Amino acid sequence: MRYALGILAMALLAAGASAAAEDEEDPDNFFFHKPGVSREAALADWDECRDLASAVEPPRGPSVYTPNVAAAAAAGLVQGFIRGGQRRHMGEAAMRKCFQVKGYGRYGMTKEEAKLLYSGGWKTMREKLAEKAAGPAPSQPALVP
Amino acid sequence: MSGLRRALLAIVAAFVAVPAAAPTMAAEVLKLAPPSLDPKQAYLLVRLGKRDEKVWNLVSFHRYDPKAEDLRGKGRAKGNPVPKGEDKAAVVGPKSFLAEDGDIRTYLVAVTPGRWVIASSPTTSYSLGSYQFDAKAGEITDLGTFYIGAENGSSIWPKLAGIRSAPDIEKRAYTVADALLVERAGQTTPVPAAIAALPRRPAGYLPAPRFGNHSGQMINAVLPLEGPASP
Numbered sequence: 001m002r003y004a005l006g007i008l009a010m011a012l013l014a015a016g017a018s019a020a021a022e023d024e025e026d027p028d029n030f031f032f033h034k035p036g037v038s039r040e041a042a043l044a045d046w047d048e049c050r051d052l053a054s055a056v057e058p059p060r061g062p063s064v065y066t067p068n069v070a071a072a073a074a075a076g077l078v079q080g081f082i083r084g085g086q087r088r089h090m091g092e093a094a095m096r097k098c099f100q101v102k103g104y105g106r107y108g109m110t111k112e113e114a115k116l117l118y119s120g121g122w123k124t125m126r127e128k129l130a131e132k133a134a135g136p137a138p139s140q141p142a143l144v145p
Numbered sequence: 146m147s148g149l150r151r152a153l154l155a156i157v158a159a160f161v162a163v164p165a166a167a168p169t170m171a172a173e174v175l176k177l178a179p180p181s182l183d184p185k186q187a188y189l190l191v192r193l194g195k196r197d198e199k200v201w202n203l204v205s206f207h208r209y210d211p212k213a214e215d216l217r218g219k220g221r222a223k224g225n226p227v228p229k230g231e232d233k234a235a236v237v238g239p240k241s242f243l244a245e246d247g248d249i250r251t252y253l254v255a256v257t258p259g260r261w262v263i264a265s266s267p268t269t270s271y272s273l274g275s276y277q278f279d280a281k282a283g284e285i286t287d288l289g290t291f292y293i294g295a296e297n298g299s300s301i302w303p304k305l306a307g308i309r310s311a312p313d314i315e316k317r318a319y320t321v322a323d324a325l326l327v328e329r330a331g332q333t334t335p336v337p338a339a340i341a342a343l344p345r346r347p348a349g350y351l352p353a354p355r356f357g358n359h360s361g362q363m364i365n366a367v368l369p370l371e372g373p374a375s376p
Contacts, residue, residue, distance in 0.1 A: 026311065026312070026313040048355070051357070051358075052272050052273070052357070052358045052364050053358075053364070055357070055358040055359070055361050056358065056361055056362065056363065056364075057361035058319065059319065086319060089317050089319070089320050090319060090320050090363060092320075093310075093314050093317075093320035093321075093322070093363065094322075094358075094363055094364050096311070096314070097273070097322055097363070097364055097365060098273060098364060101273045101274065101365070101366045102273075143311070144310075144311040144312070145310075145311060
């Protein structure tokens with residue numbers, strides 16, 4: 001479950017994340033960069049931020065009683081959808097806050113670049129993310145954290 | 146209205162209305178000033194500012210393991226649980242206050258002596274950087290004044306009102322983290338008359354670099370301390 005949430009948090013940053021797509025002002029895809037950070041430090045930061053952000057849980061609503069079985073099933077389904085969406089948004093916001101506090105900037109990238117960066121298993125992905133974070137300074141201006 | 150529609154509407158309404166879960170109450174928030182202090186107990190004195198125009202705040206504290214850099218009994222400090230019978234956490238506010246002065250309420254909480262950390266607000270875990278302190282037996286540890294507000298410009302406190310989040314984050318209230326500012330206690334910090342004569346010293350704050358997000362809330366770091374330097 002925890003692993004799945006971590007992957008979900010990563011997916012938020014990947015191309016096509018619906019949360020970002022809904023926000024016209026904010027780019028769909030982005031990465032983090034910090035001038036002067038070592039690859040090892042960036043790896044540790046990614047591990048910590050992923051751990052903290054994947055732990056977020058949306059607030060729980062009270063359970064709704066209905067004697068109708070179909071209604072109860074539908075209610076559960078809708079509740080699941082709502083909580084899923086909230087968790088996604090909270091996970092992305094928590095990840096961004098984590099990197100902001102650690103002194104990273106957030107930069108936009110193309111869908112194609114994002115597909116390459118956010119691909120493979122976590123072990124592969126974290127290496128690429130750390131290299132990007134510690135790599136050459138981006139030429140574009142930083143986004144609002 | 147069909148049962149199905151009623152159930153769906155109730156669910157949507159519930160998600161709009163219910164705030165994030167707070168840790169379970171453990172320590173005792175005192176409703177009345179004690180005539181004397183129990184030498185086996187520690188006492189936390191907390192002044193807590195209003196969240197916004199209408200809502201009073203709350204803040205939670207937790208026992209801390211400074212070596213493992215985590216909350217005792219959890220995550221990296223799982224092997225260092227709080228013994229049975231001792232307080233693990235303390236939730237302060239919004240009721241049972243000793244004094245109310247304008248937009249600030251003052252609380253006194255009896256807790257198990259030991260190392261504590263500022264853990265969370267109603268919506269945010271300060272996992273990314275907080276402050277720890279020792280609560281000593283037989284005296285009041287004055288934690289100063291806490292100001293907490295959402296990072297979306299809604300705070301009534303000028304120092305917090307200017308802290309904003311990205312527009313896409315502010316659009317969804319449940320993704321906005323709380324800012325927390327601690328103003329250390331000094332000579333001019335007001336103390337309720339009923340406890341003014343009891344043994345009291347300002348908290349000796351130390352940075353608490355990190356702890357896990359065990360409450361599943363949004364995350365943030367406490368702002369740099371303000372007020373007189375820690376003793």
